[in-house]
Amino acid sequence: MKTGFWKSIITATLLVVASLVNAAEPIKIGSFLTVTGPASFLGDPELKTLQMYVEDINAKGGVKGRKIELIHYDTGGKAQDAVSFVKRLIQSDKVDLIVGGTTTGDTMAVIPDVEKEGIPFISMAGAVEIIEPVKPWVFKTPHTDRMAAAKIFEDIRKRGFTKVALISGDGGFDKSGRAQVLKLAPEYGMTLVADESYGNKDTDMTTQLTKIRASGAEVIINFGLGQAPAIVTKNIKQLGIALPVYQSHGVASKTFIDLAGDAAEGVRLPAAALVVAEQLPDTDPQKPVLLAYKNKYEAKHGPVSTFGGHAYDGLMIAVAAIERAGGVDRAKVRDEIERTKGFIGTAGVFNMSPQDHMGLNAAAFKLVEVQKGAWKIIE
Amino acid sequence: MPEQLFQFLVTGITVGSTYALVGLGFALIYNASDVVNFAQGEFVMLGAMAAIALLGAGLPLPLAAILATLATVGVGLLLERFAIEPALGASVVTTIIITIGAAIFLRGIAMLLWGKDFHSLPPFTGDAPIQLGGATVLPQSLWVLGVTVALVVLVRLFFNRTLIGKALLACSFNRAAAQLVGINVRMMLRLAYGLSAGLGALAGILIAPITFSSYEAGVMLGLKGFSAAIVGGIGNPMGAVAGGLLLGVLESLGAGLVSSGYKDAIAFLFVLMVLFFEPTGLFGHKAAERV
Amino acid sequence: MRLAGFYLCVVVVVLLPMVFPNNYFVTVVGISAGLHAILAVGLNLLMGYAGQISLGHAAFFGMGAYSSAILTTRFAWPGVWAMLAGLMVTAVLAWVLARPILRLRGHYLAMATLGFGVIIHVIMVQATSWTGGPDGLTGIPPLNLLGWVVDSDTRWYIVIAATMLLAIWLSLNLIDSRIGRALRAVHGSEFAAQMLGINTSRAKTQVFIVSALFAAFAGSLFAHQQGFVSPDSFSLTISVELVTMVVLGGMASTFGAAGGAITLTLLHAGLVVFQDYEMLIHGVLLMAVMIFMPQGLFVGLSQAIRKIGHGLRSGNRP
Secondary structure, three states: HHHHHHHHHHHHHHHHHHHHHHHHEEEEEEEEEEEOOOOHHHHHHHHHHHHHHHHHHOOOOOEEEEEEEEEEEEEOHHHHHHHHHHHHHHHHOOOOOEEEEOOOOHHHHHHHHHHOOOEEEEOOOHHHHHHHOOOOOOEEEOOOOOHHHHHHHHHHHOOOOOOEEEEEEEOOHHHHHHHHHHHOOOOOEEEEEEEEOOOOOOOHHHHHHHHHOOOOOOOOOOOOOHHHHHHHHHHHHHHOOOOEEEEEEEHHHHHHHHHHHHHHOOOEEEHHHHHHHHHOOOOOOOHHHHHHHHHHHHHHHOOOOOHHHHHHHHHHHHHHHHHHOOOOHHHHHHHHHHOOOOOOOOOOOEEEEEOOOOOHHHHEEEEEEEOEEEEEEEO | OOOOOOHHHHHHHHHHHHHHHHHHHHHHHHHHHHOOOOOHHHHHHHHHHHHHHHHOOOHHHHHHHHHHHHHHHHHHHHHHHHHHHHHHOHHHHHHHHHHHHHHHHHHHHHHHOOOOOOEOOOOOOOOEEEOOEEEOHHHHHHHHHHHHHHHHHHHHHHHHHHHHHHHHHHHOOOOHHHHHHHOOOHHOOOOOOOHHHHHHHHHHHHHHHOEEOOHHHHHHHHHHHHHHHHHHOOOHHHHHHHHHHHHHHHHHHHHHOOOOOOOOHHHHHHHHHHHHHOOOOOOOOOOOOOO | OOOOHHHHHHHHHHHHHHHHHHEEEEHHHHHHHHHHHHHHHHHHHHHHOOOOOOHHHHHHHHHHHHHHHHHHHHHOOOHHHHHHHHHHHHHHHHHHHHHHHHHOHHHHHHHOOOHHHHHHHOOOOOOHHHHOOOHEEOOOOOEOOOOOOEOOOOHHHHHHHHHHHHHHHHHHHHHHHHHEEEEEHHHHHHHHHOOOOOOOOHHHHHHHHHHHHHHHHHHHHHHHHHOOOHHHOHHHHHHHHHHHHHHHHOOOHHHHHHHHHHHHHHHHHHHHHHHHHHHHHHHHHHHHHHHHHOOOOHHHHHHHHHHHHHHHHHHHOO
């Protein structure tokens, strides 16, 4: 029937592909990213980064003389597709390790399969629950949402405010960030006077902000991704609310400033140093790495975002681990990833350990403010 | 509180008018063919994205808007000619699935052409908020509201006063009978698709400064426009507007007075209630079934 | 002879994993295709035979899934009991909804079911303490069927393939029953059916509940098979995709609905290799099938085969 027809075509293609690549015995890196769908602005630069650097590594002779083959699938942000593709990567494509997982939802969904199969997996998603509690085979490269919330609260405390209004979207990133804000607020002596929500595809948040205006808040925190935070920022200006506004690291790309326009002025957020690379002092060891990545990416694809940087970090940590392990033995590679020390990536300096499968500290986060349409470090 | 309530209402009306504007396009095609065009949201997206691209290429905004609208009309005509017309005898559901296929296809094209990022269009007349007795609106929202009102009047006049409009309606009531009295059904279908693509594009261009646009923007706008058109009573342009405004106000009041997280559920719960008591929408025809 | 097509299905389903053991496209994609087939066959009862459209079927699918997920992870219920509870809840809700919703027709019915789907989806996203919010619930234990633990892809293939065959068999029998005949009369003309003394609203209510139960059952299996549930598996997009499967395969044909579901699932798995062009190709194929085979892929194909057969037989004549 239909099934057999498809199967034979696909099997034939796979066989041809397999026979072609077997000769060179490449290292197979599997990836599943959200290249289309609502979170495509995250997954798209991630994929471009992976492709760019795999090409680069292969042009320089590969890893220990072996080329890298990148096998990638687009989940469209659907967790069930992520699970299916991870099975495909493991069973069908027989990859050596996985660098992928744009969203927390996709990442959390595949963890049971990754753990069962025992394959090294480096995720690019934010939530702290990915690495807490520690799972033997799972690592991640971006800062956690808890670190972002902490960074924001530190700055609010420094400015002497205590009454906070929170507004967040209905996606996984938003809800997880909201939970961290709710959890950390008391530790920093903050009172949450409003906790509003919006749909990530909504086009107007003035109703929620009108409530916030009447709540007696001194600052507004918005945890969100994509275009919605830009709309929130514009709506705040439209309503004439003159409170300080904090956004999350989820909007650390030029797109946010372009969309929000003038309204973005004065907005503060925690971000990886990538968006302010030029402003770092020359003594900062991260600076050359950041500038190299930024220039390479922008030469080919336009304005850089921190999201693509997570893919760079993930890929480079994986490659270094394979080099140290001297091959692609899964357990050895896993151990070597865990032994990553002093690796300078775009998100900061990584020092992993059996207790910490991310290895970044809060110092890697910079608090930035939008000034005259550009990010500015304010520490 | 009364001041807050006023802002909720104003927000509801401005959001609702964007739904209404999109809903109008649904009404047009439905009137000509009984089909709900699931690619209507994509027309809206295409108009906005094309205008943004043309503006980026250095054209002045009015010219970019006109060209983008014309281009979308072209897409509507092509869709009708190569996807709808060949399936003229097929059932309504089959035609609806064709429009779903078209929607996926157009989204795919837009993604290849313009990438996956969100883009915005500058507002027509600045973005200094206008004070309305305690509430604020953006000038662009007034544009949306004004154009919606103007278009409703025009569409109504078109269907009630012009021969072509009446011919179009006749096609929807009974295609065979329309053909018998000498109406060129194919021509009417082309007209309907061209017009509603144009309406959609115009809506997209008007809304883009407020909502931004991306290759996927049509999905949400299409859903809301579809809901607006049906709640109002499908096929009735006035109904689409009433439905859109109702939906917008319900969402805003739901968010403001009850819970912002559940506002969509609250709005749709009301929609269900409306349908339970008015099974053909607010302004729908009570049609008799033929045995 | 009536069930010839069914026996053919059984043979194919049994042979596939033997010919291609441990193959991703048989087990993993096959599981997904089988689940979709159960959903489509159930939806087809409503759409194809009773002529009632539903744009909210993913909600019933989700209710089954979330019932299993919540009861097994939060209250440590055994999977089978959780599944039964999910079916009960779904049946009651479908029964309550059936009367007011099925009074509506055509696009208004589509709208009402869509609204119902949106409401359920919002609850899944927002009621975080119960549903886990947008990231959903993880750690759903594997299904334990009287001591036989379904914990590998091959075992899941067996369970879901068997359920799919059962669903097809039930559907075929239901259509030939008294209710089935009443339903087809409703599809033709509800008014005329009433005149013939058929209790149309009871027939419609019954099929609505049965259709919802098919979906909820698939949902429970889905939750255990995936080990996690999240709201985006039950969104409006999925509801629309289910309708597409039914129409693509061929409405009012049980095999058509199942075939449509399997075709679309395989198509999705096959097209990913085209990456950025996937949507483009998907859209064109969907349009092309509906334009050239407005009756649906399987109805269209079987007609074509019959025509060719007829042509061959009559071709030799002078």
